[in-house]
Amino acid sequence: MTPHKEDYLKALYELGGSEHLVSNKQIADLLKIAPASVSEMLGKMSREGLIQYEPYKGSRLTQSGLQLAISLVRGHQLWEVFLIRHLGYSWSESHEDAEMLEHITPPRLAARLDRFLNYPAYCPHGNVIPKADGQVENAALEPLKDLSVGEKSKIRRVDEERELLDYLESLGIEIGSPVAVLAIAPYEGPLTLDLDGRNVQISYKAACQIYVDQIHDPDTNNTIF
Amino acid sequence: MTPHKEDYLKALYELGGSEHLVSNKQIADLLKIAPASVSEMLGKMSREGLIQYEPYKGSRLTQSGLQLAISLVRGHQLWEVFLIRHLGYSWSESHEDAEMLEHITPPRLAARLDRFLNYPAYCPHGNVIPKADGQVENAALEPLKDLSVGEKSKIRRVDEERELLDYLESLGIEIGSPVAVLAIAPYEGPLTLDLDGRNVQISYKAACQIYVDQIHDPDTNNTIF
DNA sequence: TTTAAAAATTAGGTATACCTAAAATAGGAG
DNA sequence: CTCCTATTTTAGGTATACCTAATTTTTAAA
Ligand SMILES: [Mn+2]
Ligand SMILES: [Mn+2]
Ligand SMILES: [Mn+2]
Ligand SMILES: [Mn+2]
Secondary structure, three states: HHHHHHHHHHHHHHHOOOOOOOOHHHHHHHHHHHHHHHHHHHHHHHOOOOOEEOOOOOOEOHHHHHHHHHHHHHHHHHHHHHHOOOOOOOOHHHHHHHHHHHHHHHHHHHHHHHHHHHOOOOOOEEEEEOOOOOOOOOEEEHHHHHOOOOOOEEEEEEOOOOHHHHHHHHHOOOOEEEEEEEOOOOOOOOEEEOOEEEEEEEHHHHHOHHHHHHOOOOOOEEOOO | OHHHHHHHHHHHHHOOOOOEOOOHHHHHHHHHHOOHHHHHHHHHHHHHHEEEOOOOEEEEEEEEHHHHHHHHHHHHHHHHHHHHHHHOOOHHHHHHHHHHHHHHHHHHHHHHHOOOOOOOOEEOOOOOOOOOOOOOOOOOOOEHHHHHOOOEEEEEOOOOHHHHHHHHHHHHHOOHHHHHHHHEEOOOEEEEEEOOOOEEEOOHHHHHOOOOOOOEEEOOOOOOO
């Protein structure tokens, strides 16, 4: 295993490669690597049994590839918790450094870090932290933008992009905060939120990357409760 | 910078490359790399201004190479302190994992880890931890084997080799313990120690790799005090 | 001062992982 | 069903960092 292959595994995992085929282009875009290089690497990883590769169709993780991908994600998130809780990192800083630390986190280190952190269930950005055995359970969430005016929910997760994270942190947005939409300006205009009693305005784009407890049926768009 | 070059810098530093020329062979032996590869890499690092390389003579660190080497050592030792104090690592385990972590420890991370650990002065094996500005101050030590029967000193540092570390830890030897030599068996036989009141036998080889406060003048071999 | 061993360099080659450019394929629009 | 375009693959090439084998240089012994 090399950090490069690990990045491919993680990319595949994040793009849904544990459930369905993922196109080379998606991987190339995410990792910012030329499509030709992606083909080459995927071919090699296929021969190594990490992925199942169907030329011209796409690739998905094998059982062993999935295990590796999950343990990388686990290491990443545990480090984020450490960096934020104990070293005073910001949301975006923790993601940056965890991106490197994940590659040198053997199971022994992950296990001891996990214990030190008291077995956290979520990373600071709200993602579920896989257990040592690879177990992952995702709650049903929906983007904040899909909340209607007046509906109440709770902030559960945010996308991990530097600019977004810095923006959200400057607004004081936190995982777990109760939130309600007070107003939605038209034409992808800003949303006015009641954030745990505080009045906050956020961009539409940000509202697409903040996730709250699902209160709408994803098919019919009817309120679930 | 790559982890490989970083390993060369650290090797050069550990072999005294901040003070005098170091031969290619020493580096090759330490890093377990073929001498031909070492020549090649040193040539490149010389062109990059990291070392001063005199073909057929040896190499030494430049100012910038020394700074890098020191910050690697600093990262390494800070991680060791963390792994032992907070994650319950053993002496040998901490060295192993720190060997990898040191390569992904940007100054920001080192600074915050340093603060979290409350600015430790020594690594768990007794080495001085360089300060952020590169300052290093070494105390005068001598090998435990050079102590005469009856002389009292304190254990200050041990060499970092897996087998030695596991051996010493199993004997309950700790940095800072008062120690006196009760008997020295002839022909490189074992030493019997009074270790903080306890009676302990250690091999001659181990006594060469344990360092105590210097009480002999290194030139005349007379007792200093 | 010669000579032999040790150390270092050079030459030639491997594997990894990336690139660009060219050719092949697939899938949707008409 | 035929094109066209987006995607993918193949071909050829780069850089890094390692190797072994052959040659050169240094050093130290005779
Ligand atoms: Mn992250
Ligand atoms: Mn996270
Ligand atoms: Mn160490
Ligand atoms: Mn140490």
